[in-house]
Amino acid sequence: xxxxxxxxxxxxxxxxxxxxxxxxxxxxxxxxxxxxxxxxxxxxxxxxxxxxxxxxxxxxxxxxxxxxxxxxxxxxxxxxxxxxxxxxxxxxxxxxxxxxxxxxxxxxxxxxxxxxxxxxxxxxxxxxxxxxxxxxxxxxxxxxxxxxxxxxxxxxxxxxxxxxxxxxxxxxxxxxxxxxxxxxxxxxxxxxxxxxxxxxxxxxxxxxxxxxxxxxxxxxxxxxxxxxxxxxxxxxxxxxxxxxxxxxxxxxxxxxxxxxxxxxxxxxxxxxxxxxxxxxxxxxxxxxxxxxxxxxxxxxxxxxxxxxxxxxxxxxxxxxxxxxxxxxx
Numbered sequence: 001x002x003x004x005x006x007x008x009x010x011x012x013x014x015x016x017x018x019x020x021x022x023x024x025x026x027x028x029x030x031x032x033x034x035x036x037x038x039x040x041x042x043x044x045x046x047x048x049x050x051x052x053x054x055x056x057x058x059x060x061x062x063x064x065x066x067x068x069x070x071x072x073x074x075x076x077x078x079x080x081x082x083x084x085x086x087x088x089x090x091x092x093x094x095x096x097x098x099x100x101x102x103x104x105x106x107x108x109x110x111x112x113x114x115x116x117x118x119x120x121x122x123x124x125x126x127x128x129x130x131x132x133x134x135x136x137x138x139x140x141x142x143x144x145x146x147x148x149x150x151x152x153x154x155x156x157x158x159x160x161x162x163x164x165x166x167x168x169x170x171x172x173x174x175x176x177x178x179x180x181x182x183x184x185x186x187x188x189x190x191x192x193x194x195x196x197x198x199x200x201x202x203x204x205x206x207x208x209x210x211x212x213x214x215x216x217x218x219x220x221x222x223x224x225x226x227x228x229x230x231x232x233x234x235x236x237x238x239x240x241x242x243x244x245x246x247x248x249x250x251x252x253x254x255x256x257x258x259x260x261x262x263x264x265x266x267x268x269x270x271x272x273x274x275x276x277x278x279x280x281x282x283x284x285x286x287x288x289x290x291x292x293x294x295x296x297x298x299x300x301x302x303x304x305x306x307x308x309x310x311x312x313x314x315x316x317x318x319x320x321x322x323x324x325x326x327x328x329x
Contacts, residue, residue, distance in 0.1 A: 002026045003215070004066055006057050006101065007076035009038040010118070012166070012207065014045060016074060019208045021050075030055060030066040030077070035174055057097035060104060066106040067101075072215045075101050075118040080141055080242045081283065087140045091177035094144035095151065102155045113152070113161045114214045117224050119292060121146045121165065122265030123172030127198075127291055129226065131298040139283070149224055162220035164211060164227055167294060171314060177242075181322055184243050184251060195236030196280035197291040202229035203309035203317075213303040221302050230307040230314075235288055238311070245316040261285055 003020050007013040008029025017027050028051045033039045045052060055062030057077045067073060077094035079085065098115070105113050120142035121135035136267045139142045152161050170177050183189030210227040214220060233241065264285055267278035299305040309317075322328045 001071045002028070002029060002069055002121060003072040003074065003296065004028045004070045005074045005076060005317075006030045006066075006152075007054065007078065007116075008050075009033060009041045009045065010076065011037070011041075011175070012169060012204065013074075013076045014041045015159060015173055015204050016076070016208050016211055017045065017050060019212060020080045021170075025072075025213065025240065027051070028053065028066060029055045030057065030063070032056065041173075042092050044312065056093075058092055058102050062102050063100050063104045064108070066312070067104050067110060070108065070110055072114065073101065073105050073110050074114045074215070078116070078118075078145065079139075090144045090306060091147075094141070095147045098148040098151050102151060102159065104157045106155065106232060111160060112215050112220075113155070113159055114161045115148070115152045115161060116211070117149050117163050117165045118142065118145050119165050119167050119226065119294070121149070121290070128293045128295065130295045131226070153222060156222055160220070162214040162217070163224035164214055164299075166202075166207060166227055167226065167292075168181045168201040169204055169207050170201050171318055173204065174318065175263070175327075177318060178322060179328055181242060181246070181319060182328060184239060184248050185246065187249065187251075187329055189234055189239060190253035190255055191239065191251060192255055192260055192285070192288040195239075195254070195288070196234050197302045198232050198234060198293050199290075200228050200232050200294045200313060201238075201314075202227055202290050202307060203311075203314040206230070206307040206309055210299060210303060210305045213305060217303055221298060223298065225299040225302060225305075226296050227305060228296040229309065230310045232293045233311050240262055241312050242315050242319065245312060246319045246326045257285075257288060261289075 003025045005013045009031030026305050028055045033042045052064040079090045091143050121137045123136045123138045135146050137146050240250045264280045268281050271278040
């Protein structure tokens with residue numbers, strides 16, 4: 001089977017590529033090299049002989065070349081949290097780019113379009129999320145990803161599609177948790193607030209398994225499927241589990257949330273109008289405020305999906321990769 005992965009130089013895309021190749025697929029990647037991580041992934045992917053198209057999902061000619069002859073398209077490319085970008089940038093990539101991918105996939109005769117969406121379509125303090133929970137995004141990323149889901153749904157009568165709402169994803173190759181590991185190792189991390197807000201992270205191998213199942217399942221549901229991780233953990237449990245897995249001291253210091261939240265608001269309102277990126281902002285505080293528990297019933301029923309990697313095991317594997325890459329030095 002010939003597959004195309006957009007966002008192929010990113011964390012999830014590059015790990016999906018490896019799994020698809022191991023499963024016998026011919027893999028083509030559409031990606032960019034805008035960050036150090038993407039550039040490092042690109043060099044590694046090149047050395048492993050992957051077919052790579054450097055380009056944007058918003059460029060119809062580049063997309064047409066990338067999808068030619070493909071049976072399955074995994075559309076993972078997105079504008080997520082790029083600092084200082086206007087709303088139009090997110091809409092151009094996440095909505096217009098998805099439209100371009102859908103249309104070119106349709107014209108190329110693609111058999112299955114797997115769309116990577118996000119739990120970012122839910123608001124900041126949603127709690128338990130079931131498959132019929134209303135999506136109410138609270139930022140431009142979530143808004144445009146929800147619009148993209150609507151586009152995918154509009155193509156379903158002429159192009160076989162499946163939609164996966166991706167949860168917090170971690171594992172070897174991920175750098176988003178790196179600051180957390182470093183802070184705990186150096187004794188600089190501290191809890192903000194009670195630390196009892198919920199996270200439902202999914203280990204990369206579990207997510208990749210769900211994406212690949214979505215590519216081959218008969219009659220995928222028209223509604224998006226949330227892919228939850230093995231277990232729900234609090235912010236405090238996440239930090240303690242990372243510390244335990246790495247042999248670090250558990251963080252002890254706790255500071256109240258209110259003053260730091262107020263400081264974040266003040267920094268945003270004073271610095272952003274001046275074109276400056278505030279060192280502290282509300283999105284950065286979401287680790288301590290957002291609370292999610294995903295049931296994932298639709299993914300289990302439609303895909304036969306079950307997460308297999310506990311957070312303790314996944315945290316240990318992630319930390320080992322950081323050490324191998326000398327990222328914790």
